[in-house]
Amino acid sequence: MTKKLSSSPKSLRTKAIHGEAQSKSWEFSHHLIPPMTASTTFRLESLQRGAEGFSTFAADQKSEKPIWIYDRLEEPTTKMLEDQLALLERGECAVTFGSGMGAIASTLLSLLKANQKVVAHKTLYGCTYSLITNWMPRFNIQNSLIDINDFTKLEQELKDPTTRVVYFESVSNPILEIADLEKIAALVKKANLKRAKDNQIYTVVDNTFATPWALRPIEWGIDFVIQSLTKNISGFGTEMGGAVIAPKEHEGNLRVARKDFGAIIHPYSAWHILVYGISTQAIRFEQQQDSAMKIATYLEKHPKVERVIYPGLKSHHQFKQAKKYLQSPEGKFAPGTMISFQLKGPMKKCQKFVDDIAQNSYSITLAVSLGLTKTLIEVPGFMTHSAIPSDKRGESGIDPRAIRLSIGLENANDIIQDLETALSRV
Structure with a gap:
């Protein structure tokens, strides 16, 4: 039948x-x-x-x-x-x-x-x-x-x-x-x-x-x-x-x-x-999104972080627009699983931080791609967006110090702990 x-x-x-x-x-x-x-x-x-x-x-x-x-x-x-x-x-x-x-x-x-x-x-x-x-x-x-x-x-x-x-x-x-x-x-x-x-x-x-x-x-x-x-x-x-x-x-x-x-x-x-993939996407996305909100809030309060961009934060310059468009089919605010942030100081601090994560973090992996069950970190200006000529990156709005974080399904506190450890060494 x-x-x-x-x-x-x-x-x-x-x-x-x-x-x-x-x-x-x-x-x-x-x-x-x-x-x-x-x-x-x-x-x-x-x-x-x-x-x-x-x-x-x-x-x-x-x-x-x-x-x-x-x-x-x-x-x-x-x-x-x-x-x-x-x-x-x-x-x-x-x-x-x-x-x-x-x-x-x-x-x-x-x-x-x-x-x-x-x-x-x-x-x-x-x-x-x-x-x-x-x-x-x-x-x-x-x-x-x-x-x-x-x-x-x-x-x-x-x-x-x-x-x-x-x-x-x-x-x-x-x-x-x-x-x-x-x-x-x-x-x-x-x-x-x-x-x-x-x-x-x-x-x-x-x-x-x-x-x-x-x-x-x-x-x-x-x-x-x-x-x-x-x-x-x-x-x-x-x-x-x-x-x-x-x-x-x-x-x-x-x-x-x-x-x-x-x-x-x-x-x-x-x-x-x-x-x-499709059958589990909603539950994965919502869990990752919940963690992303906690992690973005943590980063925004950290004294060594200059700026955090996450649509779920009220500090996002398009927060009102995010609330309008980013809505689940069930009518809930859905700011997503991606975070962009920058550290205070020159590029070498960004490099030291990301290298520390790559070598010492358990719950965060230095790798390209996004939206996966594992939390991934990268620096777009030097990795996924390197096809953009260096003299054009300013026009595109991509700061070379921008760090992209794709939140996975790990415990949010474990991700925060790994970030905190790496930040303490910068």
């Missing part, structure tokens, strides 16, 4: 565990846990069926029964993950990729062509910055990096007929700025009223820091939402993946881009993210 659809709506917390009650991607009548595929190619029952599979791939009209051909096109486990992600972000469809950067690159290249421009926030993840400023100009795709919350400047950019995409992070990496999604979407919508249908401007938002548990940009009028599944959604540091949640009309182009670029996610990774 297939599980019956409930007559009453369920919370996203429950949907994250059960997903769709019915799935065309696989026969569910005997499976409590979604099964995993391990085949790169699929048996076809007839030549006609095979031809139909190729002719309908990435088309609006598909066969009632899915036709699986080759896993670089589509395959069942990945499709179940995509259905679940679209559900959580409250979007029309989702397309998964082998990494977050695969999702970002494929989305931008599916929307942009030569002699068009992407307007992006000045503070971006280092690899995204490199993609936009280094690789895309080689295809004559231009860029303008601005403060996305400077609405006068944004309106000027939207008047430029070459502007095609507005790209930013909902919560910026690493300095935790909050984008005013509602205002940005409204300005883009206004600009689009004067544009032809085939020259509309699209908003693309990287929502990795917030995750769908803290923010769902589509609810605020955003067109495309990017997730690095490697981070909090997967959560255990074992799988890599990315996704874009998009309007249904763009699904075909995104799937063709993934096929042609080869930016596919392996079914093994898709299965682990679906079964272990």
Whole structure:
């Protein structure tokens, strides 16, 4: 028997565990846990069926029964993950990729062509910055990096007929700025009223820091939402993946881009993210967030700390905006799991502190990535954001002394104790 659809709506917390009650991607009548595929190619029952599979791939009209051909096109486990992600972000469809950067690159290249421009926030993840400023100009795709919350400047950019995409992070990496999604979407919508249908401007938002548990940009009028599944959604540091949640009309182009670029996610990774990551994301996120608040409060009071940036602190310069946007599906304030802070004094003190953590801390690990069960520390200006030229880091707002802390599931007091020990030696 297939599980019956409930007559009453369920919370996203429950949907994250059960997903769709019915799935065309696989026969569910005997499976409590979604099964995993391990085949790169699929048996076809007839030549006609095979031809139909190729002719309908990435088309609006598909066969009632899915036709699986080759896993670089589509395959069942990945499709179940995509259905679940679209559900959580409250979007029309989702397309998964082998990494977050695969999702970002494929989305931008599916929307942009030569002699068009992407307007992006000045503070971006280092690899995204490199993609936009280094690789895309080689295809004559231009860029303008601005403060996305400077609405006068944004309106000027939207008047430029070459502007095609507005790209930013909902919560910026690493300095935790909050984008005013509602205002940005409204300005883009206004600009689009004067544009032809085939020259509309699209908003693309990287929502990795917030995750769908803290923010769902589509609810605020955003067109495309990017997730690095490697981070909090997967959560255990074992799988890599990315996704874009998009309007249904763009699904075909995104799937063709993934096929042609080869930016596919392996079914093994898709299965682990679906079964272990998504089902536990809410409880992991809330525990990490609770610890983050305690740790941020501790750091803010420490005499050797110059500045702490955390959306849950009233000292955050956008605290009111954080309260507006960072809300769980259950209506609770969700300031997240990421902290940025700076020590008083020169860069050498920052280096000594982080090296001490790397060599002596038990509960904090010097490593890149974020949103994992283990607490991670890094210095973005010298690590994840090093692709940004040193003469441009000031413009991006990234202080070289900024330390990024991704809170895991350890006891908050243990993390604080390790911070205190390292700080005492600076």
